[in-house]
Amino acid sequence: MDFPFIGDILEFFQSVWDWIYSGIYDFVKEAFVLATKVAIYSYYQALLFALQVAYQTFQELVSEIGIGDKVQQYYNMLDADVRSVLSFFGIPDALMIIFSAIGTRWTLKFVPFVGR
Template sequence: MIEAIQRVYDAVLTFFQGIWDWITTGIYDFGVWAFAKLVEYLVWKSLEFKLWALDFGWDAAKVMLADLDFANRMQSAFDLLPASSVAILNALGVPQCITLVVTAALTRFLLRFIPGAT
């Protein structure tokens, strides 16, 4: 009978000792873990937002270039040059480079209007 009471007493003592250990040390470890998970989640969502904003800016820049009729304006400017110069510029890929730089500049310009995107 005494042994049964001793085992119950040990079980209750072990239970409350486990709770006390969790309150004194385990809650700190839990807090550190929870804060790390929160920071990880926020960083991940921040990166997702920046990727979305970049995609949005790129799409908006392409629409702006289409609305400005940039390709036709650039083609008409190249038509004013001699044929040999146009051939050299096309061989070097200058028209594609100009389009890429202008699109990047427009994307950067548009991203300034989205808070947290840059």
């Protein structure tokens, strides 16, 4: 009597044994790697959301207070030659970026859970 399915049964049990012996470790390791990736991705998504909220809040505060109009008024009071030199070197754009970053960072402190 020849039983051809015995080899298949032995192969099945051998694959189960191999999975128990080394497959569980690889499975758990890959699960922790995936969980770490999800945690890092979620952290950066939350940080990006908080940054957007802080930036929009700061822009609204600045427009309500009228700081931008006052700065524009004082900038227009400068001599035309000085304004052209400042514009040539991009000073107004650089100052706008710097002040927006400072204000956004300050506003980010008030965002719950993510802001520091």
